[in-house]
Amino acid sequence: xxxxxxxxxxxxxxxxxxxxxxxxxxxxxxxxxxxxxxxxxxxxxxxxxxxxxxxxxxxxxxxxxxxxxxxxxxxxxxxxxxxxxxxxxxxxxxxxxxxxxxxxxxxxxxxxxxxxxxxxxxxxxxxxxxxxxxxxxxxxxxxxxxxxxxxxxxxxxxxxxxxxxxxxxxxxxxxxxxxxxxxxxxxxxxxxxxxxxxxxxxxxxxxxxxxxxxxxxx
Amino acid sequence: xxxxxxxxxxxxxxxxxxxxxxxxxxxxxxxxxxxxxxxxxxxxxxxxxxxxxxxxxxxxxxxxxxxxxxxxxxxxxxxxxxxxxxxxxxxxxxxxxxxxxxxxxxxxxxxxxxxxxxxxxxxxxxxxxxxxxxxxxxxxxxxxxxxxxxxxxxxxxxxxxxxxxxxxxxxxxxxxxxxxxxxxxxxxxxxxxxxxxxxxxxxxxxxxxxxxxxxxxxxxxxxxxxxxxxxxxxxxxxxxxxxxxxxxxxxxxxxxxxxxxxxxxxxxxxxxxxxxxxxxxxxxxxxxxxxxxxxxxxxxxxxxxxxxxxxxxxxxxxxxxxxxxxxxxxxxxxxxxxxxxxxxxxxxxxxxxxxxxxxxxxxxxxxxxxxxxxxxxxxxxxx
Numbered sequence: 351x352x353x354x355x356x357x358x359x360x361x362x363x364x365x366x367x368x369x370x371x372x373x374x375x376x377x378x379x380x381x382x383x384x385x386x387x388x389x390x391x392x393x394x395x396x397x398x399x400x401x402x403x404x405x406x407x408x409x410x411x412x413x414x415x416x417x418x419x420x421x422x423x424x425x426x427x428x429x430x431x432x433x434x435x436x437x438x439x440x441x442x443x444x445x446x447x448x449x450x451x452x453x454x455x456x457x458x459x460x461x462x463x464x465x466x467x468x469x470x471x472x473x474x475x476x477x478x479x480x481x482x483x484x485x486x487x488x489x490x491x492x493x494x495x496x497x498x499x500x501x502x503x504x505x506x507x508x509x510x511x512x513x514x515x516x517x518x519x520x521x522x523x524x525x526x527x528x529x530x531x532x533x534x535x536x537x538x539x540x541x542x543x544x545x546x547x548x549x550x551x552x553x554x555x556x557x558x559x560x561x562x563x564x565x566x567x568x
Numbered sequence: 569x570x571x572x573x574x575x576x577x578x579x580x581x582x583x584x585x586x587x588x589x590x591x592x593x594x595x596x597x598x599x600x601x602x603x604x605x606x607x608x609x610x611x612x613x614x615x616x617x618x619x620x621x622x623x624x625x626x627x628x629x630x631x632x633x634x635x636x637x638x639x640x641x642x643x644x645x646x647x648x649x650x651x652x653x654x655x656x657x658x659x660x661x662x663x664x665x666x667x668x669x670x671x672x673x674x675x676x677x678x679x680x681x682x683x684x685x686x687x688x689x690x691x692x693x694x695x696x697x698x699x700x701x702x703x704x705x706x707x708x709x710x711x712x713x714x715x716x717x718x719x720x721x722x723x724x725x726x727x728x729x730x731x732x733x734x735x736x737x738x739x740x741x742x743x744x745x746x747x748x749x750x751x752x753x754x755x756x757x758x759x760x761x762x763x764x765x766x767x768x769x770x771x772x773x774x775x776x777x778x779x780x781x782x783x784x785x786x787x788x789x790x791x792x793x794x795x796x797x798x799x800x801x802x803x804x805x806x807x808x809x810x811x812x813x814x815x816x817x818x819x820x821x822x823x824x825x826x827x828x829x830x831x832x833x834x835x836x837x838x839x840x841x842x843x844x845x846x847x848x849x850x851x852x853x854x855x856x857x858x859x860x861x862x863x864x865x866x867x868x869x870x871x872x873x874x875x876x877x878x879x880x881x882x883x884x885x886x887x888x889x890x891x892x893x894x895x896x897x898x899x900x901x902x903x904x905x906x907x908x909x910x911x912x913x914x915x916x917x918x919x920x921x922x923x924x925x926x927x928x929x930x931x932x933x934x935x936x937x938x939x940x941x942x943x944x945x946x947x948x949x950x951x
């Protein structure tokens with residue numbers, strides 16, 4: 351019988367940096383990923399894992415198409431891209447929050463159709479649907495804070511970790527939406543095909559995540 | 569941009585893939601015919617209301633407007649049109665239908681998914697006996713062996729089990745639906761929050777283990793035996809045990825598993841459900857189950873029924889990968905040698921006739937097609 355290998359799609363950048371220590375504590379050898387140079391795919395010789403480094407939205411596409419068995423990605427992207435795969439574990443890293451923010455003169459209850467800038471049109475639409483408000487959404491790919499400052503939008507919906515970028519751009523927070531963190535997601539059929547191997551990894555990671563952090567110990 | 573490119577999510581099928589798909593369809597249709605199933609073909613276009621019961625998930629419908637302003641759709645499913653056909657005609661029941669046809673579901677743009685899919689299937693309508701499920705499972709077992717070389721695992725489930733367990737927890741329907749959604753999507757962080765309410769109840773250990781309630785029957789039944797489950801799920805579990813025992817007796821080589829933590833393939837299912845997958849495929853090869861109430865959407869009287877659909881495109885992908893390609897042969901011959909060429913063709917599945925008028929033309933044709941040229945003229949042509 352051939353060894354079953356798990357393809358793990360990992361969001362490159364900040365998520366990658368935060369998740370590698372967790373994987374290592376869970377006994378996964380990540381040395382190839384740490385010494386990646388310009389490579390994006392890593393096949394471990396010692397363990398049944400193959401790592402793929404990709405942007406967050408692409409991690410969801412790899413999972414949906416069955417090109418990866420496991421994905422590690424923020425739930426902001428999972429929600430926005432309407433992921434239909436299994437979300438097995440909250441890794442407790444990459445914690446931040448969706449907020450509604452704008453300039454000081456913004457009136458959230460002004461009786462008019464507001465223009466909202468965001469990278470997350472679906473999440474924004476759902477938020478304003480819950481409020482019963484019809485808004486015009488403008489999709490912005492980066493530096494969302496610019497939208498209210500330049501008059502492109504009345505307000506923005508974006509994620510923030512500490513609120514620093516928002517404050518430094520002279521914006522203020524008007525409402526808090528759902529929290530965000532990094533999740534371990536599994537392709538539905540992969541879970542059937544590699545049940546034991548996937549649950550083994552999930553259980554090891556869950557034990558690491560549940561361990562008290564240094565701050566909590568103090 | 570070029571005007572004549574294909575719309576997103578569609579494809580042409582040509583050469584090996586087209587040939588493989590046609591072969592698979594021929595095998596499936598011959599199998600259906602041999603079992604005495606009645607073929608049915610329904611239109612690609614239906615009124616949108618036919619699919620009111622259909623769960624589209626992340627898909628959309630292709631919608632068109634008719635001359636009189638009614639909304640028509642390209643069918644996303646082949647079971648509901650057959651239910652519509654039964655309710656609108658006096659076709660005698662029970663009846664065993666079979667079909668092969670295309671369905672259309674608009675997936676997320678630029679996701680790499682195709683919007684037109686070929687499905688084959690059977691609908692056994694008017695049969696209340698468990699024998700109907702067993703005939704579907706027999707067909708699934710036989711066809712998977714005939715169509716692909718990969719081992720296929722058949723996974724059994726029950727459309728009512730999860731609903732009955734959550735109904736025993738709470739009368740609050742919103743809470744029931746939230747738990748089911750988190751369970752079925754295995755959104756485990758959310759699921760853990762929702763079941764925390766029941767941590768003082770004897771069923772809590774089962775609730776914690778429930779998202780992993782899939783796998784080998786012997787292990788799943790052992791877990792179920794130890795759990796304080798409501799009496800309302802016992803008929804479902806007894807039926808599952810009966811089917812597993814029957815499969816192990818009649819098709820002992822068939823890998824079987826049970827999944828009681830997933831959603832039924834469609835919400836119109838009411839009893840036993842089943843799906844099949846191979847270790848190589850990125851999707852289910854077939855799925856089906858009992859749907860005893862589907863016809864009440866179209867007529868007053870319910871009819872017991874069991875159906876199953878096969879994903880012909882995924883079967884084709886797997887079968888194409890497994891094919892060892894034979895070298896093509898091209899036959900050059902004199903028109904007087906036509907019977908001889910035909911005899912050669914009949915024996916060589918990878919040969920075809922060169923229609924070139926001379927040997928040089930045949931040689932050029934063979935080169936273009938990367939084929940071996942078989943010259944029946946022996947260099948002597950009768951031009």
